[in-house]
Amino acid sequence: MNMAQARNGAMALTLLAALAACSNQGPDEGGTTPASVLARTVQQAISARTAEPAPAAAPKSAQERVAEALRVNPGPLIQVGFEGLGRTQILAMTGQNGAMRTYMTPAEEAVILRNGMLVGTKGLGRDLAVAEPGTEALIRAGQSGRGTRIMRYLGGDGLERPLQFDCTTGPGPNPGVITEDCAGHGVTFQNSYMVQGGQIPVSRQWVGPGLGYITVQTLRP
Amino acid sequence: MRRSRLTSQLMATTLPLAVLVGAGYAIADPMLARNMSSYGMPGGIDTPTAETLPEGTLGATISKSDYALRTNVVFQVLPQLTAALRYSRVEGISDFRDDGFIYDRSFDLRYQVVEQEGWRPAVSVGVQDFLGTGVYSGEYIVATRDITPRIRASAGLGWGTLAGKPRVIDATDEGGTANVENWFSGGAKPFASINMQVNDKLSVTAEYSNDVYRSSYRLRNGNLNTFQQGDKEPGNLNFGANYKFGRNYEVGAYVIGGETVGAQFTVALNPRESAYPSGLEKAPAPVRPRPARDADPEGWSGQWAQDPTAQPAIQKSLSDALAGEGQLLESMALSPTRAEVRIRNQRYVQQAQAIGRTARLMTRALPPSVETFVITSSADGVPASSVTLRRSDVERLENTEAGKIAAASALSDAPLRQGDLTMTEDLFPRFRWRVGPYLDLGLFDPEEPLRYEVGAEARASYEITPGLVLTGAIRQRAFGDKEQRGPGIPASENNGVRGDHYTAEEYLADPSLETTPEGVPRVRSDTRMYSGNTSPVIPELTLAWFARPTEQVYSRVTVGLLEQAYGGVSAEVLWKPANSPLAFGAEVNRVRKRDFDGLLDFRDYEVTTGHVSAYYEFSQGFTAQLDVGQYLAGDKGATVTLTREFENGWRVGAFATKTDLSAEEFGEGSFDKGITLSIPISWATGTPTRDRASTTIRSLSRDGGARLEVNDRLYDKVRDSQTVKLYQGWGSFWR
Numbered sequence: 001m002n003m004a005q006a007r008n009g010a011m012a013l014t015l016l017a018a019l020a021a022c023s024n025q026g027p028d029e030g031g032t033t034p035a036s037v038l039a040r041t042v043q044q045a046i047s048a049r050t051a052e053p054a055p056a057a058a059p060k061s062a063q064e065r066v067a068e069a070l071r072v073n074p075g076p077l078i079q080v081g082f083e084g085l086g087r088t089q090i091l092a093m094t095g096q097n098g099a100m101r102t103y104m105t106p107a108e109e110a111v112i113l114r115n116g117m118l119v120g121t122k123g124l125g126r127d128l129a130v131a132e133p134g135t136e137a138l139i140r141a142g143q144s145g146r147g148t149r150i151m152r153y154l155g156g157d158g159l160e161r162p163l164q165f166d167c168t169t170g171p172g173p174n175p176g177v178i179t180e181d182c183a184g185h186g187v188t189f190q191n192s193y194m195v196q197g198g199q200i201p202v203s204r205q206w207v208g209p210g211l212g213y214i215t216v217q218t219l220r221p
Numbered sequence: 222m223r224r225s226r227l228t229s230q231l232m233a234t235t236l237p238l239a240v241l242v243g244a245g246y247a248i249a250d251p252m253l254a255r256n257m258s259s260y261g262m263p264g265g266i267d268t269p270t271a272e273t274l275p276e277g278t279l280g281a282t283i284s285k286s287d288y289a290l291r292t293n294v295v296f297q298v299l300p301q302l303t304a305a306l307r308y309s310r311v312e313g314i315s316d317f318r319d320d321g322f323i324y325d326r327s328f329d330l331r332y333q334v335v336e337q338e339g340w341r342p343a344v345s346v347g348v349q350d351f352l353g354t355g356v357y358s359g360e361y362i363v364a365t366r367d368i369t370p371r372i373r374a375s376a377g378l379g380w381g382t383l384a385g386k387p388r389v390i391d392a393t394d395e396g397g398t399a400n401v402e403n404w405f406s407g408g409a410k411p412f413a414s415i416n417m418q419v420n421d422k423l424s425v426t427a428e429y430s431n432d433v434y435r436s437s438y439r440l441r442n443g444n445l446n447t448f449q450q451g452d453k454e455p456g457n458l459n460f461g462a463n464y465k466f467g468r469n470y471e472v473g474a475y476v477i478g479g480e481t482v483g484a485q486f487t488v489a490l491n492p493r494e495s496a497y498p499s500g501l502e503k504a505p506a507p508v509r510p511r512p513a514r515d516a517d518p519e520g521w522s523g524q525w526a527q528d529p530t531a532q533p534a535i536q537k538s539l540s541d542a543l544a545g546e547g548q549l550l551e552s553m554a555l556s557p558t559r560a561e562v563r564i565r566n567q568r569y570v571q572q573a574q575a576i577g578r579t580a581r582l583m584t585r586a587l588p589p590s591v592e593t594f595v596i597t598s599s600a601d602g603v604p605a606s607s608v609t610l611r612r613s614d615v616e617r618l619e620n621t622e623a624g625k626i627a628a629a630s631a632l633s634d635a636p637l638r639q640g641d642l643t644m645t646e647d648l649f650p651r652f653r654w655r656v657g658p659y660l661d662l663g664l665f666d667p668e669e670p671l672r673y674e675v676g677a678e679a680r681a682s683y684e685i686t687p688g689l690v691l692t693g694a695i696r697q698r699a700f701g702d703k704e705q706r707g708p709g710i711p712a713s714e715n716n717g718v719r720g721d722h723y724t725a726e727e728y729l730a731d732p733s734l735e736t737t738p739e740g741v742p743r744v745r746s747d748t749r750m751y752s753g754n755t756s757p758v759i760p761e762l763t764l765a766w767f768a769r770p771t772e773q774v775y776s777r778v779t780v781g782l783l784e785q786a787y788g789g790v791s792a793e794v795l796w797k798p799a800n801s802p803l804a805f806g807a808e809v810n811r812v813r814k815r816d817f818d819g820l821l822d823f824r825d826y827e828v829t830t831g832h833v834s835a836y837y838e839f840s841q842g843f844t845a846q847l848d849v850g851q852y853l854a855g856d857k858g859a860t861v862t863l864t865r866e867f868e869n870g871w872r873v874g875a876f877a878t879k880t881d882l883s884a885e886e887f888g889e890g891s892f893d894k895g896i897t898l899s900i901p902i903s904w905a906t907g908t909p910t911r912d913r914a915s916t917t918i919r920s921l922s923r924d925g926g927a928r929l930e931v932n933d934r935l936y937d938k939v940r941d942s943q944t945v946k947l948y949q950g951w952g953s954f955w956r
Binding site for chain 2: 022023024025094095096097098100102104107108109110112119120122123124125126127129130132152153154155158159160162210
């Protein structure tokens, strides 16, 4: 491609990009074609290049963020560290069904817990659809023992697939901590729970092969 | 509900972790291809192996050497069955165009008869370029076995090209049919290859091949014309190396016969491996359990139903909440104990996800006495199925294994009565418009492999009531290389010279040219006359009416400019019970050919075309369709279509049409056949949308077996929320 062709091509793409946005339709009502995806990508690339960098606000410290969240939200709050995603966020409870609580980030990604035990995640792309920990009673009672844990994942094909793990519970390195060592399908992982009166205020739990571990800390029960 | 189908759809198969992690082609999987051959199939360099690809893989390989430039599309149809479509520029051969090369299409199939097990190698049998006698025609039996974890060896017997004995091509043949009598004949020779996996990215291959890269043509006058492809005949030993990068890519370089160098590039997509398998859409609203009875005695008693303002207020809030989920609440019926909602899913690929999210929102919007939820899926205004759930099951089973709520629900035909359904206010009439770019691609034309046109398009629809829609579009071309041109001049009319085309002016000036010398009206072979208009064109302008005369029968009537080349009336009925994998349909159209300026005028050709159809949805996403009837040129015959749709919406299909036109009347290709591909945009971007990228690759645009391309045929419209597809995607219910 010579320079003139390249310039023409770039102009055509810019023209397409400029055209991409006129409609009274919502994003769900069609009109997403390969051409419009291309145009939108070009548009984003152009605007990313021309955009001025936003003035950086002074980053808040972890304590400041926790204090602000506690002030703004009246309801239950947890802080979750997504180790696989490299971020820590504060999640507010958005619903409760029996003992099962749904917590969400401001971007509406959800972590679902049952009395502190991980049940599932939603909106993170490689979610845990549902966990069925056969070891739950042992963990809450602080007992050593064996059990089966089934973790179900929604595949790219729309099917929910279970992975089954054999797990052993036992006392952890620190007093008050119970660990759960699981193995199966060529992976091993270790969940740690701080158990207080049947509740689990602090834990580190494995979500799945895509997301790795999360750490959960209760800010307001 | 058919429990057996449900169970089989939901039956949990425990897969290796690699499937969920997305490790791609794992070395540990014994017989998955290590690299692609220059023919775009699992193999060595020029020779085949008994390897396969992960089921459902769709790949493309471009391979270039002095012998040929091959563009190959490969699809692993079944775990054992591999198919490839190839479009090659073969160097050194001259046909009537006398270019020093030819463009050639070919099609391969390979079946793995047995897998590798214990001492036994995997064994496959295959046919290469088997539709008609072609440049690459040959057959083989090949065995492949892992010698060590790193070294894999293959050996086989080849016929035809693979034995260095290319079949003689009959230059007068129209091609396109399988010459079964030639298969595995003419003497076999052995071939072999050995592959070493250096590390997880790099593998090297050496092979022994008998291909002499020669082609022979039997001319009209009986003479035999033999060409050497490329510059010279290669030796027998070929060497290559392939390197994988990213999740989907592979580059390779090879040497054929010690002298000719080649390079290739492969991209392979597996529908089961998505970057974000569970999607990036926001989490659904949590189920809200009902308060205790004594906390809300009025709500539990059903007294609220006496209040005439109750339903409008509830409907408004539910409609708003559903709108946030990309669903339209078309109408709703509410009684103290039962609620029916009619929803139109505009966002989620899986209808089960739309239904699950609607059920969650119903628990948040409806008073406690409502125990029965009926969620009716509307396919653009046509109610196609109802899922009935008990609210207590929704509360009890939230975020559990999806199979549990499936077992507690019932799928039925949508109720016919409209009586107590109240339309949501301010929804209809509904006007929608969009102005944007369009890109029109033409692929695999024998003379120009890629043609394109880019421009601006305005499109609008006006839905007067659900199911009655006025749709129109107007396009203005900006640039492109799709120019207006007449059809090819038959050799008999052109002193035996093939390959010339009428100019647009010549074609317009002589109306008799709109019929071929064999007497077949040109219904598709002059499609290019509709291209290249520099003034605005109207691709479609229709009024469509969708209805459901009985619970299991759907109907459609479309009038107007139905497609680029035809306008008129199209009417269709379809019998498709919500719980049946079997459906029957009938369609009849009275159409007239549109003028080439793409506006409101018509030409003289007018025809009645129509079909009766039978459809069946097999397990694993296979759909078979048989259409019997009269085609656009007035020819009568049948079309068989087999489509595989993966759970995530990928669709790959093949079709063939044979009508009462003879192969000579039909022309090159002998009968109409092709391949359809459709990939949901959401699969690639992770954001939920029901839009798709679709294309049909067919043998030449010919006049036999041509069908009207009317929009919104009923079958694909109503099927999303019916038994097979609904339960296939049921894993998304709580997502």
